[in-house]
Every structure is written in structure tokens, then in C-alpha cells.
Amino acid sequence: MPVENSRFKGFFRKSVEERRQAIADAADLEPKHVEALARYGELDEEAANRMIENVIGTMSLPVGVATNFVIDGAHYIIPFCLEESSVVAAASNMAKRCLAKGGFRTNSDKPVMIGQLQVLEVPDLDGAEHAIAEAKEKLMAFCNDIPSRMIALGGGCKDIETRQLQTPMGTMLIVHLLVDCRDAMGANAVNTMAERISPQIEALTKGRVHLRILSNLAAHRLARVEATFTPEELSNDGTREDGLNIIDGILEAHVFAEEDPFRAATHNKGIMNAISSVAVACGQDWRAIEAGSHAWTSLEHGRYTSMSTWVKDDDGNLVGTMELPMAVGIVGGASKVHPVAQANLSILGVESAQELAGVMVCAGLAQNLGALRALSTNGIQAGHMKLHSKNMAVSAGAIGEEIELLSQRIQQHEGVRTQTMAEEWLNELRQG
Known part of the structure; x- marks a missing residue:
């Protein structure tokens, strides 16, 4: 079952252990699922050797949760598994801005x-x-x-x-x-x-x-989502005028993706940032889902274009829709072999493959809007670099307290930020 409330005050400020416990409490996780998450998803040798051939080890990726999602009237905490910063934050932010009109609405075909x-x-x-x-x-x-x-x-x-x-x-x-x-x-x-x-x-x-x-072109297994965002929700300052200006910018960005396949490829990659991340987290065949989604978009429109559609309704609200094939399952496969996939499905609380498909396209639409809004306002790098700065600090060789200090300097720099700069700043920091 979905959770009672997907909204957590100050969630990003909590420690990893505090967040894990908050999610465990909200989703009523079994101890084995909490333990699997706490082990950072490491498979034991026997389990790994059953999944693929020629096993020599395993590799971990971060699992984060997107919050604030209300889908068909119910609250969902959505697990993401990926290495790219800003994706989880953007999806959570857009879900938070989708509450005035009741959140996301889905409809999925039979599987x-x-x-x-x-x-x-x-x-x-x-x-x-x-x-x-x-x-x-x-x-x-x-x-x-x-x-x-x-x-x-x-x-x-x-x-x-x-x-x-x-x-x-x-x-x-x-x-x-x-x-x-x-x-x-x-x-x-x-x-x-x-x-x-x-x-x-x-x-x-x-x-x-x-x-x-x-x-893998599951044309009879489509999942659909629709969501309405008011100008006030999308604004920076809470005013309708600012929100309407942002909506116009989003629509200008979207029509670029509709008409230009070079832009559509990056636009759709942003959508799959969320869909594929949820798929990985829940033990799905994300390669099949990606292949089917790109193929369906081309088949449906007769050319490669945006997977999503964004329009402004008569009241000035931004309305987003999307329809994609979602070949997913909650029985069999990695979803029943990998202990963290089991834990993530438990967090999600879905009770059918159709429900999982609906949740995944909601995540994709939210992430798509997050990217469009960032691109049409402050640019994608403003939020991305804020989160990416710690990765730059570690790549430069920072350790311990140096990571936070160097990260702050990278964030505060107003010009172009490069890895070479980060390395030079680390040397300055160490020299006092």
C-alpha cells in the first residue's frame, strides 16, 4: 500500500541513517529490507553468481527517494537508483509543485x-x-x-x-x-x-x-499520466505573473524538443533519468523500457520527438501529459532476487504491475518539468552544480572536512567551474 504521507519536512538535512529510519517508519518496512538498504545494496557472492555469468564482484549505486508525490489521490515515496546529482531533488520539487490540482493522474493498459x-x-x-x-x-x-x-x-x-x-x-x-x-x-x-x-x-x-x-515495443501496454501545475506553484516568488512568465518559457523550451530531434534526444534523456532510475531501483529491465519508450515515440508521431506534451489551459495552468509503453513487473526477475529491489518495492507499496507503470511515468513527467523549468529560468547548471560540487571536491582529492570546504568554494564561484580550478583551490586550502 502507498504511504499515508510522502512529505517530510527538512528531509535533505537529515543524516543517511535518519532518512532511512524515517522511510522505514513511513513505509512500515520489514527489518530485512532496512538491513538490505543499510548494506548499500551489496549482493553476496552466491546471489550475484546466480544473476549473471562470469561474476567477479558487484558495484553499488546510490539509492535515494523522491518525496511529495501524490498519484491518483495516494501518497508515494519513490526510490531512485542512479549516479547523477539533481535528479531526485528536481523530481521531488516538481511533485511538491503539483498539489493544488490534486497531483498526478494515471491510467494504464492491461499488461x-x-x-x-x-x-x-x-x-x-x-x-x-x-x-x-x-x-x-x-x-x-x-x-x-x-x-x-x-x-x-x-x-x-x-x-x-x-x-x-x-x-x-x-x-x-x-x-x-x-x-x-x-x-x-x-x-x-x-x-x-x-x-x-x-x-x-x-x-x-x-x-x-x-x-x-x-x-520490447510494448504497444499494448501503455501507461499514461496527466498533471496540472498552477502559475503560482511554478513561480519563484509565489505570484501569478511570475508563474505565467515561467510557463511561457517552459512552453518555448518544449516546442524546441517537439520539432528538433537533437534537442528531443536530451529532453527525453531527462525523462528517462527518472523512469530508468526507478526501474533500476525496483529490479526492472530498464534497457527494455528505454528501447520501447524511444521506439513508441517515433512510431506514434512518425518521427523522433518529445515523449511528453506540455500545453497551457484556459485558466493559464501548465498541463503535462505523457504516454509510454511500460513493460514492468513485481513478480519474478531481479525484483525477487535482489534484496534492495525488494526493499524498494516495499517502500513504493505498489500492488500491481500497472500501478508500478503509472508511478514510473509520473516520475518521468516530474523530472522532465524540473529540467524544463531550470533550463528556461536559471539554467540547468545552477542547481546541478550545487549538488555536483561535492563530487568535484572528491575528484580533486579532498578528504574529510576538506570536501565540505572545497564544495562551498566551488558553489560560491560565479564564473565557469572546472575540475582544474577545484584542484588548484584544494592546493590553496591545504597551504593555508
Whole structure:
């Protein structure tokens, strides 16, 4: 279940241990989850060796939580796992500015994934499509005739579609299995069905099945978000006039991303900063999610453009919407193997894959607005460098109290800040 309240006064001022305890109390975490977080996510050798091949060690990344999120009337604390500063802060800030109109609103499709079969050397393409259509019910029953908890819970193959694909190597018949994966991401189940049904497809089409694999363009598994931000919420000084000016600047920045693929790539990377970070934190296949999101954006618009849409409504409010494929799961995979992924899912409190998908697109929209607002006002570096200064100090060789002192000097410098400058300032600091 979501938490009662996602807002924490002075959260960033607390120590790491104090923050962890506050989240543990708010999310009612089990001791094992608190312990997993306190170990900084380190896998033991046995667990790591089960996950991939040729294991030689593990690598940790920071896990932070985005606060202030109200989604469909409920409060959520959202775990992020990434190395980039300012992302968690920006998402939390924008979520805080999205409360006057009730927070984020989501809608997610059923968790249907696509399994593709590539059929070659078909002598009669139209006849093959007709034969598959005639046998569709039997084919689906065969796909679902396996011991499976997913199928027992109402999932399984729900439809079969065909299309002819023109290629330089001739016309291919492409068969799509539409599989309801319930609360799993579904890759293994879909791939198993595609491989299992291949002999029947070959018999019906008189062709040769070549590839049998799921598609990461989960076009039947879309998650949608909408959020409304008032001018007063987005302003620097609380005035409507300032907020309206900021909204106009955001819209000018957004239309740049809509029309220019070079800008859209960076704009969308900012969206994925949040979506992929939540995916990593919760043990999801973030590469599949990223691939599907970029592909869907191009397919939907006929060109590469912004994943998000921003407009100003009749009352002067800024309204953001986004629709992306979200192939996620809360059962199976790394979400059930990695102890910190389990802890993060517990913090999030989602009870279905659809709910997780909705939370992730909310995080993406919030992060997108955070970047647009920063770019169209003070510039992205103002907030980013404030948080990045400690990394610069450590990279320069600062230790102990030197880190904070050097970080403060980097922040206070009004001109261009470089790593060379940081190293010179550290030498000055040590020389007294």
C-alpha cells in the first residue's frame, strides 16, 4: 500500500541513517529490507553468481527517494537508483509543485506483451493469414495449455494477429501473440509460447519460422499520466505573473524538443533519468523500457520527438501529459532476487504491475518539468552544480572536512567551474 504521507519536512538535512529510519517508519518496512538498504545494496557472492555469468564482484549505486508525490489521490515515496546529482531533488520539487490540482493522474493498459514469430518462405501469404485466423482459438488454447500461475490468475495468450512485411529479402509473414502477463514483465512466458507454437504456425502457413521472440515495443501496454501545475506553484516568488512568465518559457523550451530531434534526444534523456532510475531501483529491465519508450515515440508521431506534451489551459495552468509503453513487473526477475529491489518495492507499496507503470511515468513527467523549468529560468547548471560540487571536491582529492570546504568554494564561484580550478583551490586550502 502507498504511504499515508510522502512529505517530510527538512528531509535533505537529515543524516543517511535518519532518512532511512524515517522511510522505514513511513513505509512500515520489514527489518530485512532496512538491513538490505543499510548494506548499500551489496549482493553476496552466491546471489550475484546466480544473476549473471562470469561474476567477479558487484558495484553499488546510490539509492535515494523522491518525496511529495501524490498519484491518483495516494501518497508515494519513490526510490531512485542512479549516479547523477539533481535528479531526485528536481523530481521531488516538481511533485511538491503539483498539489493544488490534486497531483498526478494515471491510467494504464492491461499488461499485454507481444511475442513475434517471423515466418519466411510462405507460398501463399493471404492463405496463410486466413489459416491462422481460422485456427486462432485452438492456437491460443495450445499456448495456454501449460502449468502457469500467470495463466491461473487470468493471464495468458489473449489474441493472435498477423501482418505482411515488405523487406529487401521478400515479403515476410509476421505473427503476433498478445499475452496478458499479469504482474510479471513477461519475457520468459512470451518467449516460451512463441517457441512452443512455432511447429503449428509452420504447418498452417507451409513456411519456415525463423525468429521467435518478444518485442520490447510494448504497444499494448501503455501507461499514461496527466498533471496540472498552477502559475503560482511554478513561480519563484509565489505570484501569478511570475508563474505565467515561467510557463511561457517552459512552453518555448518544449516546442524546441517537439520539432528538433537533437534537442528531443536530451529532453527525453531527462525523462528517462527518472523512469530508468526507478526501474533500476525496483529490479526492472530498464534497457527494455528505454528501447520501447524511444521506439513508441517515433512510431506514434512518425518521427523522433518529445515523449511528453506540455500545453497551457484556459485558466493559464501548465498541463503535462505523457504516454509510454511500460513493460514492468513485481513478480519474478531481479525484483525477487535482489534484496534492495525488494526493499524498494516495499517502500513504493505498489500492488500491481500497472500501478508500478503509472508511478514510473509520473516520475518521468516530474523530472522532465524540473529540467524544463531550470533550463528556461536559471539554467540547468545552477542547481546541478550545487549538488555536483561535492563530487568535484572528491575528484580533486579532498578528504574529510576538506570536501565540505572545497564544495562551498566551488558553489560560491560565479564564473565557469572546472575540475582544474577545484584542484588548484584544494592546493590553496591545504597551504593555508
